[in-house]
Amino acid sequence: xxxxxxxxxxxxxxxxxxxxxxxxxxxxxxxxxxxxxxxxxxxxxxxxxxxxxxxxxxxxxxxxxxxxxxxxxxxxxxxxxxxxxxxxxxxxxxxxxxxxxxxxxxxxxxxxxxxxxxxxxxxxxxxxxxxxxxxxxxxxxxxx
Numbered sequence: 001x002x003x004x005x006x007x008x009x010x011x012x013x014x015x016x017x018x019x020x021x022x023x024x025x026x027x028x029x030x031x032x033x034x035x036x037x038x039x040x041x042x043x044x045x046x047x048x049x050x051x052x053x054x055x056x057x058x059x060x061x062x063x064x065x066x067x068x069x070x071x072x073x074x075x076x077x078x079x080x081x082x083x084x085x086x087x088x089x090x091x092x093x094x095x096x097x098x099x100x101x102x103x104x105x106x107x108x109x110x111x112x113x114x115x116x117x118x119x120x121x122x123x124x125x126x127x128x129x130x131x132x133x134x135x136x137x138x139x140x141x142x143x144x
Contacts, residue, residue, distance in 0.1 A: 001102070001119070003019055003109040003110075003111065003118040003119055004018040004019045004023075004024065004025050004028075004109075004111055004118075005025070005111050005112075005113050005118055006025065006039075006111040006112065006113060007025045007026070007029075007113075008039040008040070010039045010040060010042070011025065011029070011039040011111070012095050012096040012097075012111050012112070013039070013050060013051050013054075013096045014028050014029050014032050014037075014039055014054075015028075015096075015111030016051065016080055016096040016097060016098050016109070016111060017032075017051055017054045017055060017058075019098045019109040019111065020055065020060065020078065020080075020098055020134055021055075021058050021060075028054065031054060031057065031058075032050075032054055035053060035054065035057065037050050037053070037054065042093070046091055046092060046093045046094075048066060048132060051080060051096065051132075052132070055134060059136055060134055060135065060136050061134070061135045061136070062080075062132050062133065062134055062135075063132050063133040066082070066130040066131070066132055067130055067131055067132070067133070068129070068130050069081070069128040069129060069130055069131055072099075072106055072123050075099050075106070075131060076131075076133040076134075076135075077100070077101050078098070078099065078100050078101075078133070078134045078135070079098070079099045079131040079132060079133050079134060080096055080097075080098060080099075080131060080132040080134060081096070081097045081098070081099050081108070081126075081128040081130075081131045082094035082095070082096065082128060082129050082130055082131070083095050083097055083126050083127060083128050083129075084127075085127075085129050094129070095110075095112070096111075097109060097110045097111070097120075097126070099131065106121070106123070107119050107120065107121060108120040108121070108123070108126060
């Protein structure tokens with residue numbers, strides 16, 4: 001598995017969707033731009049509707065609400081996670097990452113280009129606030 005790395009500083013939402021869909025960053029960026037979604041729009045990492053719309057357009061279902069994070073063991077098979085929360089002008093922002101179980105082993109695909117590895121297992125270092133479950137037509141997305 002070769003995780004997608006974001007090609008723009010603010011492209012974590014697009015890269016996370018690409019990691020779920022199994023597409024390249026540029027393929028998902030093209031889909032996003034055609035939908036009026038751009039990495040430079042701060043709403044992409046302060047509002048969940050944009051990643052939900054991109055996933056829905058590709059045949060994926062997302063949980064209707066953000067579910068508060070409790071433990072890594074309670075996460076679904078595939079989920080979008082919000083980490084690195086901060087506030088700017090009273091608005092919440094975060095960094096998108098993807099949680100997956102591959103062969104029953106949990107990993108996080110983190111698209112940040114500054115990381116030594118974009119496949120993370122340093123779970124204690126990440127502090128998710130909530131997650132969005134992702135499914136494909138009542139099935140789990142490709143986990144191989």
